[in-house]
Amino acid sequence: MNAKKRDFDGMEMTGAAMVLQALRDNGVEHIFxxxxxxxxxxxxxxxQQDDIxxxxxxxxxxxxxxxxxxxxxxGKAGVVLVTSGPGATNTVTxxxxxxxxxxxxxxxxxxVPTSLIGSDAFQECDxxxxxxxxxxxxxxxxxVDDLPRVLHEAFRIATTGRPGPVVVDxxxxxxxxxxxxxxxxxxxxxxxxxxxxxxxxxxxxxxVALMAKAKKPVIYSGGGVINSGDKASELLRELVKETEFPxxxxxxxxxxxxxxxxxxxxxxxxxxxYEANMAMHDxxxxxxxxxxxxDRITGRIDAFAPDSKKIHIDIxxxxxxxxxxxxxxxxxxxxxxxxxxxxxxKKEKKKHQAKALKDWHAQIAKWQARNSxxxxxxxxxxxxxxxxxxxxxxxQRSGKETFITTEVGQHxxxxxxxxxxxxxxxxxxxxxxxxxxxxxxxxxxxxxxHREALVIDxxxxxxxxxxxxxxxxxxxxxxxxxxFILNNxxxxxxxxxxxxxxxxxxxxxxxxxxxxFVKLAEAYGATGMYCDDPNTLDDMLDDMINAEGPVIFxxxxxxxxxxxxxxxxxxxxxxxxxxxxxxxxxxxxAIDSKGKALV
Amino acid sequence: xxxxxxxxxxAYFIVKDNGTPENHTLSILVDNEPGVLARVIGLFSGxxxxxxxxxxxxxxxxxxxxxxxxxxxxxxSVLEQMRHQLERIVPVHSVTDLTVVAxxxxxxxxxxxxxxxxxxxxxxxxxxxxxxxxDAFKAQVIDANVTHFxxxxxxxxxxxxxxxxxMAPLGLVEVCRTGVAAMARGPGIE
Numbered sequence: 001m002n003a004k005k006r007d008f009d010g011m012e013m014t015g016a017a018m019v020l021q022a023l024r025d026n027g028v029e030h031i032f033x034x035x036x037x038x039x040x041x042x043x044x045x046x047x048q049q050d051d052i053x054x055x056x057x058x059x060x061x062x063x064x065x066x067x068x069x070x071x072x073x074x075g076k077a078g079v080v081l082v083t084s085g086p087g088a089t090n091t092v093t094x095x096x097x098x099x100x101x102x103x104x105x106x107x108x109x110x111x112v113p114t115s116l117i118g119s120d121a122f123q124e125c126d127x128x129x130x131x132x133x134x135x136x137x138x139x140x141x142x143x144v145d146d147l148p149r150v151l152h153e154a155f156r157i158a159t160t161g162r163p164g165p166v167v168v169d170x171x172x173x174x175x176x177x178x179x180x181x182x183x184x185x186x187x188x189x190x191x192x193x194x195x196x197x198x199x200x201x202x203x204x205x206x207x208v209a210l211m212a213k214a215k216k217p218v219i220y221s222g223g224g225v226i227n228s229g230d231k232a233s234e235l236l237r238e239l240v241k242e243t244e245f246p247x248x249x250x251x252x253x254x255x256x257x258x259x260x261x262x263x264x265x266x267x268x269x270x271x272x273x274y275e276a277n278m279a280m281h282d283x284x285x286x287x288x289x290x291x292x293x294x295d296r297i298t299g300r301i302d303a304f305a306p307d308s309k310k311i312h313i314d315i316x317x318x319x320x321x322x323x324x325x326x327x328x329x330x331x332x333x334x335x336x337x338x339x340x341x342x343x344x345x346k347k348e349k350k351k352h353q354a355k356a357l358k359d360w361h362a363q364i365a366k367w368q369a370r371n372s373x374x375x376x377x378x379x380x381x382x383x384x385x386x387x388x389x390x391x392x393x394x395x396q397r398s399g400k401e402t403f404i405t406t407e408v409g410q411h412x413x414x415x416x417x418x419x420x421x422x423x424x425x426x427x428x429x430x431x432x433x434x435x436x437x438x439x440x441x442x443x444x445x446x447x448x449x450h451r452e453a454l455v456i457d458x459x460x461x462x463x464x465x466x467x468x469x470x471x472x473x474x475x476x477x478x479x480x481x482x483x484f485i486l487n488n489x490x491x492x493x494x495x496x497x498x499x500x501x502x503x504x505x506x507x508x509x510x511x512x513x514x515x516x517f518v519k520l521a522e523a524y525g526a527t528g529m530y531c532d533d534p535n536t537l538d539d540m541l542d543d544m545i546n547a548e549g550p551v552i553f554x555x556x557x558x559x560x561x562x563x564x565x566x567x568x569x570x571x572x573x574x575x576x577x578x579x580x581x582x583x584x585x586x587x588x589x590a591i592d593s594k595g596k597a598l599v
Numbered sequence: 600x601x602x603x604x605x606x607x608x609x610a611y612f613i614v615k616d617n618g619t620p621e622n623h624t625l626s627i628l629v630d631n632e633p634g635v636l637a638r639v640i641g642l643f644s645g646x647x648x649x650x651x652x653x654x655x656x657x658x659x660x661x662x663x664x665x666x667x668x669x670x671x672x673x674x675x676s677v678l679e680q681m682r683h684q685l686e687r688i689v690p691v692h693s694v695t696d697l698t699v700v701a702x703x704x705x706x707x708x709x710x711x712x713x714x715x716x717x718x719x720x721x722x723x724x725x726x727x728x729x730x731x732x733x734d735a736f737k738a739q740v741i742d743a744n745v746t747h748f749x750x751x752x753x754x755x756x757x758x759x760x761x762x763x764x765x766m767a768p769l770g771l772v773e774v775c776r777t778g779v780a781a782m783a784r785g786p787g788i789e
Contacts, residue, residue, distance in 0.1 A: 132634065133641055140633070140634075317686065320683075322683075325676075
């Protein structure tokens with residue numbers, strides 16, 4: 001690799017060749033893309049080399065989500081290559097998704113020749129204008145002399161600090177032009193970009209002091225722990241072990257602390273467990289590690305953990321005090337901060353309040369005994385929760401390394417609640433933007449990075465139809481992705497909200513013309529499976545996992561099951577709606593007039 | 600058609616910001632590159648912040664640095680969020696809230712100046728009156744013939760506002776203003 005860098009640094013080559021060389025120099029092995037007029041020179045370079053494998057998707061949005069799945073499961077930047085105009089605009093959803101979930105993406109878009117920019121040329125659009133608010137940064141490269149620097153800078157900005165998507169827009173004449181290539185070291189020059197890693201030690205000290213005095217502490221961790229790398233997850237586990245603090249996590253942070261861990265409370269928030277939300281509400285010290293007080297987490301802000309002191313660790317200064325005022329804000333990388341914290345905790349021989357903590361654990365055990373994830377499985381209809389639990393067991397039986405992606409909706413929440421995540425980077429879901437259609441292309445991206453692993457997209461019958469075309473990609477590259485559809489013939493979450501908020505008027509949420517998924521799979525050259533019997537589910541799940549190629553598993557589940565527990569609109573953490581209390585009456589009155597008055 | 604019913608609730612929890620909105624002047628040093636102003640003002644419109652005044656030009660040619668001066672309005676928490684969000688923009692070098700700096704030094708406001716040009720079309724007594732008042736405001740005549748004057752006036756926003764108000768009945772037909780340029784008092788560099 002080093003020899004290659006030396007060879008190419010200072011060499012004359014075309015802009016298109018520079019793109020490929022910059023990808024190599026930044027350690028890229030796979031890219032996801034779709035060709036078109038304005039990127040043909042780059043595709044020509046791709047054709048004439050073997051270092052980088054190009055995965056041809058069927059829609060540019062799919063390329064974006066695949067790159068997200070790839071990035072999230074490897075910790076590396078995901079790379080997208082698309083053409084100008086519609087190629088670029090189709091990536092916008094994936095870019096915004098990556099921005100909100102802090103996923104490093106480098107998206108290279110073709111552009112019409114510089115001389116035609118602004119003339120409404122064929123397949124022209126203002127790519128940097130359109131993608132400006134949905135990227136961490138973007139560039140229109142008007143000269144081949146700037147191209148190497150911009151490409152290296154793109155990788156640096158995407159992957160450092162709070163990660164995010166970037167777009168490099170390269171006009172076709174710049175791809176053809178000859179220039180001198182330079183290696184990645186030149187990218188260090190930009191002085192206005194200073195991602196913060198280290199943190200203020202004084203603040204860490206005060207945080208540790210506060211933690212040592214806590215009687216009812218809770219750790220609330222998020223996606224920032226995952227983004228910080230494997231070390232952050234290890235340190236988090238160590239911190240929990242040392243302090244014996246109970247821990248909950250956001251949707252994005254699942255897996256950083258194992259679901260089988262002793263102090264695990266389950267996910268928190270709108271569809272979080274009773275124990276997690278009650279612990280958040282009643283705590284006296286909250287330690288937020290790499291989460292951002294999202295509105296799906298906090299519920300009613302003015303009743304959010306009302307008697308607590310809050311510590312917030314985040315790499316992005318703008319996250320601190322954005323939604324919730326905190327007492328101690330620590331700006332820095334999670335791994336760095338946790339390392340310092342642990343060192344201080346040990347050095348100063350800090351002890352948690354053993355007696356108080358014992359009572360707190362006992363209180364939590366009572367909440368856990370409430371069994372907020374209980375559901376009734378009968379012998380005739382598969383309950384969606386049961387399906388996820390059986391899927392988890394089947395994946396355990398297989399002994400394979402398992403990655404789960406999801407679409408967005410009820411199935412996503414059930415997956416988060418009932419599938420136990422033991423490791424970071426094995427769970428990919430669209431949290432911030434809530435993009436239906438994310439899961440399947442993301443699974444394709446994960447499978448590209450982990451050929452031998454079991455990759456399952458837990459989907460709904462509505463979501464899966466948004467990016468179904470990527471089955472063609474999976475078949476083309478022999479990617480044995482499993483799509484496990486919880487088919488309830490509705491947009492389940494929309495239906496649930498309509499039931500709760502809109503007098504059960506099911507406006508456009510019934511899936512009138514669901515395709516025959518078995519035939520659909522076969523049409524693509526994949527395997528289709530169908531199951532509506534709880535008694536055959538286990539065997540069929542084993543068949544799905546053991547199937548060699550991609551599978552669509554149409555799992556028919558109870559059509560009108562609701563996702564509980566739930567914090568209804570306008571309510572606080574301690575006012576959850578639990579499954580056994582959710583009678584039709586309770587659902588009808590779950591949201592009072594005050595809640596309804598909220599915009 | 601289905602039955603029409605009253606609109607019910609939604610999924611968001613809205614909390615009212617009870618802080619008092621204040622005008623603050625932000626000084627933002629940026630790389631002068633294509634799109635940088637669009638990034639800054641896009642942030643303001645995208646996140647619902649106000650712009651009362653905006654001034655920008657390249658101030659250090661060798662380093663290609665521009666200074667953007669924005670007068671905005673918001674509560675304390677909004678202004679703090681604004682600063683942090685601006686600092687996230689890659690070509691932004693620094694963001695200084697000059698109003699906060701002024702308060703720390705015991706002043707109400709930073710040094711602020713604006714330049715305006717006013718075109719006044721008048722004859723006879725009105726014309727003389729306009730000229731007299733312009734003199735009182737230390738406004739310069741930068742263009743004139745027998746039917747019009749163009750005045751140039753510099754000063755704090757309040758002075759410019761006052762001058763415009765006075766000229767309005769005297770044949771004022773057009774105004775152009777630069778917006779606020781601002782700097783912190785004292786020898787320090789902010």
